[in-house]
Amino acid sequence: IELEGARAIRRMLPEAVTVFIAPPSMNELARRLTDRQTDSPDEIAARLAVGEREIAAMEEFDHHVVNDEVERGHLANISLILLVIFVLHSVTYRSTLSGGIIFLQLATATLLSLAFMAVRGVGLNINTLPVQAVGVGIGVDYAIYIVDRIRQELPKAADLEQAIRAAVRTTGMAVTFTGTTVVGGIGFWVLSDLRFQAEMAQLLIVLMAINMFAAVTLVPALYSILRPGVPRARRESEAKLESAAQAEEEAA
Secondary structure: OOHHHHHHHHHHOOOOOOEEEEOOOHHHHHHHHHHHOOOOHHHHHHHHHHHHHHHHOHHHOOEEEEOOOHHHHHHHHHHHHHHHHHHHHHHHHOOHHHHHHHHHHHHHHHHHHHHHHHHHOOOOOOOHHHHHHHHHHHHHHHHHHHHHHHHHHHHHOOOHHHHHHHHHHHHHHHHHHHHHHHHHHHHHHHHOOOHHHHHHHHHHHHHHHHHHHHHHOHHHHHHHHHOOOHHHHHHHHHHHHHHHHHHHHHHO
């Protein structure tokens, strides 16, 4: 909240603990406001004047935090999420190559969303961090749906390409329908008068759309090229067929 709001809370709740989040410098604050490309020069000048007055009152707060950790925090946060997903997927599907495909898909979507943020002038802040994390969480769901369907189709398919086509034709359609429905619902937030809500809606739409598209195109393509875990799956399938044939012969 702004300065006067914090003072009002302190008057009503003297025991409240207050934290002042300050920019590294006024020059950095001016750069961030300019890079967003959402305010006119006059509006930026007015916001900088307000910022100077608020920084001058910083000693009224119990704790001071300098907002210079957002970029590093964002990188650490997303990197940790991607690493955890890679490890869990690799262990679950017993294929580091499959985990690498999921990692590549999510990393691509994240980088493209950051490019969108740069074009739109949406800076990295404590509001965009959870949106990025939510986008990664949704994106990995879409990718795992496709991967799991491919693995299920593989034992009964003639070859890997047939299993991929079956997965895209069935689960791919479900992923597309689900993603489109969610994006359509979030799309109304873009019309909000609240800039924060509109910007976060745009970022979430971009993340979900890229992850949805990548799940039904990039992931199957990489599976077809790299064939992670396919020989083992085929061997298991062939072993089951041989066991079934032997059982039929013995029964005969």
